[in-house]
Amino acid sequence: MLREIISLVFFLVTSYGIGYSLTFFLQFKNAWEQHIMRIGIGIAGFILLGIVLNLIHVPLHPAVFLVIALMIPLYDYYRGMFRSSMPRLELYTLLAIVLAILLFGIMLYGSFRNPWLENGDPWEYAVAAQYVAEHHTFSKPADMNTFDYNVAHYAEPYPIAYSLIMGVIVQLSKSILWTLKFYNALFIGFALLFAYFFSRALTGSAVKAFLATFLLFVMPIFLTHFVFSMTLAVALLPVALYCAWNIREHRAWMIPAAISIAAVLVTQMVAGATLGFLFLAPLIIILFFYERTNALLIAAASALGALLAGLYWIPMLFKYGLEGIKFQNAIGGSSVVKVGGADVYGLMDFITIPPKIDSTTGLGIVVFILLLASLAFCILYAVQKKQAWMWIVLSWFVLHLLNVNSGRLPFGFVPHRAWVYFAIPIALICAEGITQMSKLLHAYKVPTIATLAVFCALLVFNPGFTKFQLNTSIWPQHWLGPEELDAYLWLKELPLGTPVTSLCRYQDNVIIGFDKRSTSAWDVEQIDYKKALLNKTPEETSAFLEGKQYTHFIIDGECVKRWGMNETNTLLQTYAESQLFGVARQTQGAIVFTV
Structure with missing residues (x-):
């Protein structure tokens, strides 16, 4: 257990140190937001740092990451400039932290109920991470990229972030099985916290942010304990959006925004395409009509993020060629806008939740009805208030709805992987709907707290209980009879x-x-x-x-x-x-x- 604790301390200290180094010149709303989001930004920085170190042939050893992460914090501490405070927790921030801890605990419990790695993909991540741990690099010989001679499906030139992080951590924990299960669950808990602070920055409301976070907490489509790089990508996505949105406060946020965007682009291809085309593009376009300069700055940060991601992808292109990258990432066909579009969903697929541990689909009847009602409130709110953020969220909803249904369309990014990202606009829309309905009922003397309690109870019953069942059940593995x-x-x-x-x-x-x-x-x-x-x-x-x-x-x-x-x-x-x-x-x- 000591090795596992050391690995956790290393990960948190290193992530925070890198996050501090990338944001010490920026202002946060409060200290809790500062500390938590620095971890998120630090995880993104950890990934980019690993890619740079590998590029210049520096070993991917935990000590190297730790020394670099602590250089600026220790220097500031020596100069008396390091400030770390923990003020009293605000109610909704406290509740969001409690939800994140609960979700982490549920995912951890469910994951360790099985003495094996589930399905097939996690075993491939185990090999890729072990390769990093053994060689202190993720680079493999160029000829090891065929069906028989291939380190693992999730080794380079597959997006390397997940295997990189796990490969560095397992050098301390020594157990790849424990490392994959524990840190995958930890990323899920952090994903919920990062989503809370992004939602709060976007909406300007702690109440709406908490409600959106609660919806993500109960919706099965927002992550399962299945070990997969998508977990890390979903955790990093709200970090990237948070930093991008904060560029409106100060253009220096372009630096962590670009790094966070780049981190998503080297974590999972579907996540990178989703972030770029379905989140950032509509955000920039709509914001352009409200805050032209800020929209252009966010666009510039996005472009810089793409360039930083090139630190990984350009060497991969030279080393393996486009065909080699397509082979490793299992990309077939000639279309550049249609990837994995075979899944077709009907109305009942949105209402029901099938028993799946990998890429869960369906909303459940309560969320489905709540979403329909909330859409009406949100459209009315957007028209009356003329606030950019609501139009942005509605555009996200439409684009993600199209992507989920892209099995019927000539474009799309893997529909069955799209549900987890679809959860974000759904949660924001339903949070606004609950807020407006509680105000409406308050006019009829119904206490707001009572309205919120009823909605939360209904959501726990459906789909929350289903999510708990799915993630605490025993699931099989695919490699052994x-x-x-x-x-x-x-x-x-x-x-x-x-x-x-x-x-x-x-x-x-x-x-x-x-x-x-x-x-x-x-x-x-x-x-x-x-x-x-x-x-x-x-x-x-x-x-x-x-x-x-x-x-x-x-x-x-x-x-x-x-x-x-x-x-x-x-x-x-x-x-x-x-x-x-x-x-x-x-x-x-x-x-x-x-x-």
Whole structure:
């Protein structure tokens, strides 16, 4: 547990230090907002710093990040300029923090109910992060970008932010399984807090910001505990929007805005496209009619963010070419405006919430009805008050609605991934609707607190309870059959980092995902040896495994898939007759051998 605590202290101190270094010259509304948003801006800065360090061949080691993060804060402290205060918490800020802690706890509990990583994607992140931890770089050989020779789907030239952060942290925690689950849940909690302060800056109202945050808290479409880079992207998105909106207060906010925007662009492609085309573009266009200079400044910050993201994408383009990037990111087809648009949703898909842990869809009946009522209030409010922020939110709603339904359109960005971003304008619109309805009822002597309490209770019942159920249920993994799984779960009894490999799996993602050490994914020699395994004698295999410093290896159902039952049984018989290997664990689907 000490290692895990050290990793958390490192992450928070480093993120805050970087955030302080990027904002010490800026004014915040209050100290709590300052401290929390500095962490968010610091996470974005952490990502860009990692990319720059990698570009100039400086090791991605925790000590390097920590030293750089603390340089300016310690210098200011030495000069007596470092100020850190914790004033009394405002009610709605306190409530937002409580919601964030609750959401973090729910996601953490649900994630650790499974002793494995769910579905298929998280195992790929485990390999990519372990590569960073082993090599202190995310750079891989250019020829390791084919189907058989590829570190992991989520290694470069895939957007690298998530794997970069996890790879640095796991150097301290030592457990990739714990690191992915814990920090993914932590990002979800921070996403809620960052959304609160962005909503507050946008609307100018703590009440509306809290209501929007509460809606995000209960809506299943706003993140699940599924380990995926989208979690980090969704956490960074309100940070980028917060900084961009604050450019209206002072143009120096362009610096953290550009860095935060760049961080989103190197975290997930869908998130980058969504931020650019569905959030920032309409914000800039509408604001141009109200505050022309500020709109142009936000546009300039966005362009600067795109240039900073080029620190990652331009070297990737030179190294792998456009086709290599498309291959790694699983982008097919010739259209540049239509990506993953096969999902088609009807009316009932908006009302019901299907049981899914990856990219949940649907609003639930309460949010759906509340949204319809709130839209009328918001349109009326926008027409009467003529405030830019409401028109911006309504434009976001329309564009995200189109994106969710882009399975029917010639353009769009992965409709089933669009729901989580759709949650943001929905929450803001419903928050405004609840506020206006409470004012209307107050005129009839209904206490505002009673109205808010009723709405919150209804939302907890539906969809809040559904979100809790989805995120605390047991979900399967995709890589192992039931008979194989028992043998791999046994690996958890071995010490962290025990060298283990599966002789029929090139990547060994299921080995790394269970906190054992394998170098197969980035070792061409090991991959080639596994391909030719049937032609190798037990003596050759023993010498090879010892040379690679493995103490255990596994023969499992993947061997049957590759070579058939007869060949696999013959292989097992030759190993048994050689008496070179011991059997540590045997199940119906796998055998764990000792070398």
